[in-house]
Amino acid sequence: MTDTTAPGHDVLPDPGSVDSDSSSGLDEAPVAAADVSDGLSVDECVLKAVEAKERGNGSFKGGENAEACQAYQLAAQYLRRHSEVPAAKEVLLSVQTNLAAAQLRLELWEDAAAAATAALALDPASVKALFRRGVARARMGELSDAKADLTAVCKADARNRDARSELAAVQERLAAAKEAEKEKLSRLFAGKSLYAPEEREVRRKAAEQAKRDRERVAREAAEEEALRADWRRECERLREEARSERRGRREAAAAAAERRAGVDGGGAPAAGGMQVEGGAAAEGAAEGAAEGAAEGAAEAEGEGAAEGGAEGGAAAEGAAEEEAAEEEAPPVAFEDFKKAREEKSKAEKEARERAEEEARAAARHARMLQNQASEVVDGEEELEGLVRGYKKRADGSTTSYFDREVDASTRAMLDRLKAPKRIDAPPADAAAGGGGGGAGSAWNRTGVTWEDKDVSKWASAELQQRVGGAAASLAADERLPRALLGCGLEARVCKVESCEGTATVTSSRGVLRHAFDYSFEAEWEVKPL
Secondary structure, rough: OOOOOOOOOHHHHHHHHHOOOOOOOOOOOOOOOOOOOOOOOOHHHHHHHHHHHHHHHHHHHOOOOOHHHHHHHHHHHHHOOOOOOOOHHHHHHHHHHHHHHHHHHHHHHHHHHHHHHHHHHOOOHHHHEEEEEEEHHHOOOOOHHHHHHHHHEEEEEEOOHHHHHHHHHHHHHHHHHHHHHHHHHHHHHHOOOOHHHHHHHHHHHHHHHHHHHHHHHHHHHHHHHHHHHHHHHHHHHHHHHHHHHHHHHHHHHHHHHHHHHHHHHHHHHHHHHHHHOOOHHHHOOOOHHHHHHHHHHHHHHHHHHHHHHHHHHHHHHHHHHHHHHHHHHHOHHHHHHHHHHHHHHHHHHHHHHHHHHHHHHHHHHHHHHHHHHOOOOOOHHOOOOOOOOEEEEOOOOEOOOOOOOHHHHHHHHHHHHHHOOOOOOHHHHHHHOOOOOOOOOOOHOOOOOOOEOOOHHHHHHHHHHHHHOEEEEEEOOOOOOOOOOOOEEEEEEEEEEEEEEEEEEEEEEEEEEEEEEEEEEEEEEEOOO
């Protein structure tokens, strides 16, 4: 809805000018906007606006949001010409913020944003107006403006969990929109290249991933919206319980006040004085009115009763404001509700998994019992020949079926092997390592045990010595010219450059084996004889 009035004035249509088929869905107001404040002073306009506001608060608390919007709009019309007066400005600010709250309940997002904007024109730092305008803008899809409003609310009130939750949802939607715009631009500037098939495959996979991401975001958004709907229903139920409790307390307080007034004797005149002076404010809360009447009766008649009524009206107005604040604030924060719902879902899932696991275990146990079950045999004659797991030894004793019976020859061999053997010292020449017919060391004269010895160091030195002195000669062949080996030649190794390898001697089962693996490089020369 477009704002066509001056700053500080009402931004919504006059209650009397709303058609029956308008987008707000509100009935036509009984008073026309053109003459609602004609002939009234500033104080009278403020009083009329307060009365209309109290009626709106009552409708708002009762869940009659359309009637509350009409009452708030009428209150704003009374003050449209006096927005610069401090008393009128304060009341008008409260009216505009309450109007935005009622329109949010009716999902009139544009009207709620306009009402909150009008409130911010009166007080740019109003946290309530900023929050309600941010929520309305988020519902309309104006995500950047909604983010700015909600960010300002979080900076002003860091403990506002509802504002933080709304801001997180807006930021997530902004990120998704940015990603969609990036994908759109990438498709716009895409062109052919030498790697077109590969690029098409990459784009196809990216498109599938983006589609899955969008579906996931949409699914999460739908789940979030469904959860918020459940949260709103739960809040409404808790509000209704709170209203019932407050109604019961007010009735009890009113009855107690009537009893006290009857005992004091002057209760009826004082109550009448309260009705004259307190006005519509006394109608907002019976408890404050009863207390005001009791105080007026205790002081005096006439002016004393009027003063008591005024105090009762002020108390009633304060109680109404407090109740309106309680109605406006959610009984349970959305984050707490969401956490409780997640914990409940987790507990249900764990219980379901436990039940399934127990069912599977019971099925396994039943199958095991079925497999272990055997046919019942009646009669001793039918048991003959069946293996019961026992057998008789040769000596007549009973033992397990799996017990092995050792014969006499096997037992004699085992006894010989287990018998102790004397270990004698080897002869002196054998201990010296030179004699004997065995192939192993002194302690392994029989050569049965595997034994090996690394002799690489000795082999390297021996190989270098033998190769380093190697030489060969070739006598002259008289049949060939001198140029073609007509003289004798001598070849000799000058120097062994490198010598690498391993050499081992092994003894196994009385046989010696030599393993030798070496490579070397040598410098050599050839000279004529």
